[in-house]
Amino acid sequence: MNQALVRTALKLNAAFSGISGLFLLFVPDLTGRLIGVGAPLALQALGLGLLIFSMDLLHQATRDKIAGWRVLYASAGDFIWVLGSILGVILWGSHLTAQ
Template sequence: MIRNQPTTTPLRRTLLTNAAFSLGSAVVLIAAPTLVNELLGINAPRSVYLVVGIGLAIFAADLIHQGTRPRIAVWRSLYSSAADFAWVLATVVALALFGGALSTSGRATIVVVAAVVLGLGIAQLWGVHRASFAPGFTSTAFPSKPLHRWRRCGPSCGILEASLVTCRRLPHQR
């Protein structure tokens, strides 16, 4: 058991929940494009759903990788949140430009999906904040203060690891 696991548990759970939602969405897009077309009220080519579905599956695999590592690289969690916020922004733009082409159920569906994605992105940010208080973790995501992280982590973390934010105190440092 990793000592700081309880404090990173909310972030891990959110990453894995995001992965499940993304993977489920990918399966629907890839396996049932006709159903998606009917739901959205459009006639998009299967290749569109295939590309988006594969992208979501890759994103889900990365989220699973992040959420199951012994030490979380906080910068990766932040980029996952940024990707979630980009999805929400793309949804807003798509609604503004093409909302009239969608059915009522289509507009409702993409708004609900965007709301879930927004909630997951916010929950990940909260999880990153919570992880920043874990003993031995440095959760500053950007290497703008390497000396601060070096002092906090100590030389046993290594320069690269200290700059990438994923350090954990060793038993002899407690």
């Protein structure tokens, strides 16, 4: 495993997840309008989860030696996020719109 490449990927993922989490947590109404979701409390909960995930990614990226299972865990978290987003739109899409 190329440690430098993995560190870069983890740090970029942490940055994107952290920025997204901050927007969802602190400006849920604006974020909701931009993405068409009228559920600010749900967006804030997602934002908090993303911030926790982001902090864990940053923690992983700054260790002396990165454990392979932690990288798989981060990848699984991303996969679950994407799968959950797709399922959420399919199952509850009509309840998420602001209209």
